[in-house]
Amino acid sequence: MRTKEANVLYPEGRVRDPSAAAVAGKYWAIFRTQLLNSLAYPIDLLGRSLLIILFMWIFMNLWRVTYGATGARSIAGLTLADTMWYLMMAEAVMLSKRDLSETISEQVKDGSVAYLLNKPFNFILYHFAAGLGGSVLAFGGNLIIGTAVVWLMVGPPPGMTGWIFAGAAVALSWLLDFCFSALIGLSAFVVEETNAFRWIYQKFLLLLGGVLIPLDFFPAWLQTVSLNLPFAWIIYGPARLFVDPSLARLGRVFLQQGIWLAVVGGIVWFIYRRAAARLVINGG
Amino acid sequence: MNAISVRNLRKTFQTKRKAAGLRGSLRALWKPAFQDVEAVRGISFEMEAGELLGFIGPNGAGKSTTIKILTGILHPSSGEAAVLGYVPWQERQALAFQIGSVFGQRPQLWYHLPAVDTFYLFGKIYELDDGSLKRRISFLAEAFEIEELLETPVRKLSLGQRMRCEVAASLLHKPRVLLLDEPSIGLDVVAKQRLRMTIQRMNELEGVGVLLTSHDAGDIETLCRRVIIVNHGEIVYRDKVSALKRRYLTVKTVDVRYNEQLAPDFRLPGVEMLKVGRYGAKMRFDTRITPVEPVISGLAAAGSLADVTVSEPSLEDVISAIYARTEA
Numbered sequence: 001m002r003t004k005e006a007n008v009l010y011p012e013g014r015v016r017d018p019s020a021a022a023v024a025g026k027y028w029a030i031f032r033t034q035l036l037n038s039l040a041y042p043i044d045l046l047g048r049s050l051l052i053i054l055f056m057w058i059f060m061n062l063w064r065v066t067y068g069a070t071g072a073r074s075i076a077g078l079t080l081a082d083t084m085w086y087l088m089m090a091e092a093v094m095l096s097k098r099d100l101s102e103t104i105s106e107q108v109k110d111g112s113v114a115y116l117l118n119k120p121f122n123f124i125l126y127h128f129a130a131g132l133g134g135s136v137l138a139f140g141g142n143l144i145i146g147t148a149v150v151w152l153m154v155g156p157p158p159g160m161t162g163w164i165f166a167g168a169a170v171a172l173s174w175l176l177d178f179c180f181s182a183l184i185g186l187s188a189f190v191v192e193e194t195n196a197f198r199w200i201y202q203k204f205l206l207l208l209g210g211v212l213i214p215l216d217f218f219p220a221w222l223q224t225v226s227l228n229l230p231f232a233w234i235i236y237g238p239a240r241l242f243v244d245p246s247l248a249r250l251g252r253v254f255l256q257q258g259i260w261l262a263v264v265g266g267i268v269w270f271i272y273r274r275a276a277a278r279l280v281i282n283g284g
Numbered sequence: 285m286n287a288i289s290v291r292n293l294r295k296t297f298q299t300k301r302k303a304a305g306l307r308g309s310l311r312a313l314w315k316p317a318f319q320d321v322e323a324v325r326g327i328s329f330e331m332e333a334g335e336l337l338g339f340i341g342p343n344g345a346g347k348s349t350t351i352k353i354l355t356g357i358l359h360p361s362s363g364e365a366a367v368l369g370y371v372p373w374q375e376r377q378a379l380a381f382q383i384g385s386v387f388g389q390r391p392q393l394w395y396h397l398p399a400v401d402t403f404y405l406f407g408k409i410y411e412l413d414d415g416s417l418k419r420r421i422s423f424l425a426e427a428f429e430i431e432e433l434l435e436t437p438v439r440k441l442s443l444g445q446r447m448r449c450e451v452a453a454s455l456l457h458k459p460r461v462l463l464l465d466e467p468s469i470g471l472d473v474v475a476k477q478r479l480r481m482t483i484q485r486m487n488e489l490e491g492v493g494v495l496l497t498s499h500d501a502g503d504i505e506t507l508c509r510r511v512i513i514v515n516h517g518e519i520v521y522r523d524k525v526s527a528l529k530r531r532y533l534t535v536k537t538v539d540v541r542y543n544e545q546l547a548p549d550f551r552l553p554g555v556e557m558l559k560v561g562r563y564g565a566k567m568r569f570d571t572r573i574t575p576v577e578p579v580i581s582g583l584a585a586a587g588s589l590a591d592v593t594v595s596e597p598s599l600e601d602v603i604s605a606i607y608a609r610t611e612a
């Protein structure tokens with residue numbers, strides 16, 4: 001047994017030369033494990049997805065009255081059906097994104113972050129892969145249930161292009177949202193309470209991100225403000241792309257998401273580098 | 285080359301101190317007061333490749349802190365350490381491929397998933413290819429007798445079963461050094477024994493060096509050839525386990541019973557009388573000071589013997605005695 005086993009793994013002195021595939025495989029495995037973990041409680045998963053029914057029902061009543069009162073078929077270029085499909089996508093993203101900031105700040109505070117650091121992976125990428133693994137199922141569930149409900153209310157959804165474009169943009173949304181969460185989570189190294197930051201971020205998403213109302217309905221100045229902030233590109237960008245899947249819009253959404261990812265992601269990376277050094281000194 | 289060498293390692297934690305109540309909180313906010321806790325105070329030791337080394341000490345002695353420094357998750361305040369030639373806190377990731385660690389109080393297995401899922405995850409994290417990972421899992425499953433448990437969600441396993449899975453998981457990448465911080469915590473006698481046997485077996489089979497901390501002298505007694513005892517962040521004893529026993533197991537306690545009444549002033553030279561009753565007595569002596577022979581003949585001469593029991597202190601008692609000596 002000894003001779004057989006001895007050669008199975010790293011023979012002594014071998015210099016590891018991890019291929020890009022092996023490194024990607026790591027994060028894929030983390031993603032997959034988190035996915036399996038969410039599947040461990042399917043009822044729970046379903047329960048959370050049912051929330052979207054309530055949201056869509058409220059929105060439907062709200063906007064039917066509004067459209068009825070104005071008498072117009074479309075407001076700012078959006079029909080009632082467009083608005084509902086927009087809100088469905090916005091809610092699906094909002095309800096499925098996982099709040100990693102809480103996980104991270106808990107781990108920083110109780111020191112368990114240290115136990116993740118003695119494995120050969122990057123802490124930030126680990127959380128991103130795990131967060132994504134936790135989100136996709138919830139997102140899928142929200143989409144299926146949301147689509148069924150909104151279809152009954154206002155008729156068929158946008159075409160295939162809308163789904164594909166929105167899907168791609170949502171992936172970047174999660175990434176951007178994750179950067180904000182990581183920023184909030186890592187701030188636990190400096191301040192003891194991170195809840196205030198979390199609260200502010202949530203409110204920015206709700207009000208200026210387009211979760212409750214398509215930004216097109218805002219007065220012009222507020223629209224300008226919102227569209228120049230990152231929050232719109234987490235929710236509004238993909239949701240609006242869903243109901244208006246033009247190439248021009250796709251390009252604009254990607255460009256904005258790319259810019260904000262570079263900015264916020266860069267800050268996270270910088271802070272993480274410093275925080276990790278500090279963590280190792282202060283210990284768990 | 286030594287697997288681990290540690291020279292004059294120190295770790296001082298700074299903890300914020302805060303007086304009770306609101307006023308204390310405000311003052312701490314304004315002008316935080318720090319208190320130094322010297323967790324490790326100049327420890328030096330070496331561990332050979334493939335050695336089983338025990339590290340014991342009472343709560344707060346600095347065992348976990350030392351292990352955390354050796355895995356690279358904690359920076360020492362001063363001193364040197366090398367694990368397999370790496371300076372842990374400088375080359376943490378490279379070292380991670382060569383060592384395994386289990387913190388008994390910090391489970392690593394995903395709680396809601398079967399252990400085999402975590403095994404696959406770790407395999408990927410350590411960049412094993414699928415073929416060798418499969419072979420490795422089935423090998424470890426057999427060695428740790430966990431074949432039947434691998435598919436069960438971890439939350440449904442008993443503590444002993446879970447700990448066997450934890451240790452197996454830490455060996456997936458075939459580390460050359462295993463750092464075990466209280467792996468036997470909370471286990472019953474049988475589960476402890478089983479875990480010890482498997483650790484011993486993996487040590488023989490693969491030559492993995494093991495640094496083991498424990499509160500249980502039995503772990504050290506059955507597993508380790510050498511032991512280091514720490515207290516208050518310092519090494520207070522280090523030697524072979526056998527030498528420890530030879531040196532400290534010289535104190536004998538003797539219980540005698542007689543068929544007839546004893547003289548109330550019954551005494552033996554060089555023997556401490558713990559209790560003298562009408563038909564029996566309990567006494568203690570150290571064989572290095574008082575030879576056995578005269579004691580036994582003195583006992584026989586005192587009357588018609590009904591029963592004699594001679595007992596040695598347990599390793600547990602020995603260690604408590606060493607702690608007590610270092611407290612003074």
Ligand SMILES: Nc1ncnc2c1ncn2[C@@H]1O[C@H](COP(=O)(O)OP(=O)(O)OP(=O)(O)O)[C@@H](O)[C@H]1O
Nearest residue numbers: 283284297299321323342343344345346347348349
């Ligand atoms: N992160 C920390 N911040 C401040 N003090 C700490 C920290 N970690 C440990 N200590 C202190 O350092 C000392 C040694 O702790 P350590 O955990 O190493 O002890 P131990 O020997 O593992 O004890 P036990 O047997 O209870 O696990 C203790 O006094 C503890 O309070």
Ligand SMILES: [Mg+2]
Nearest residue numbers: 347348349465
């Ligand atoms: Mg400890």
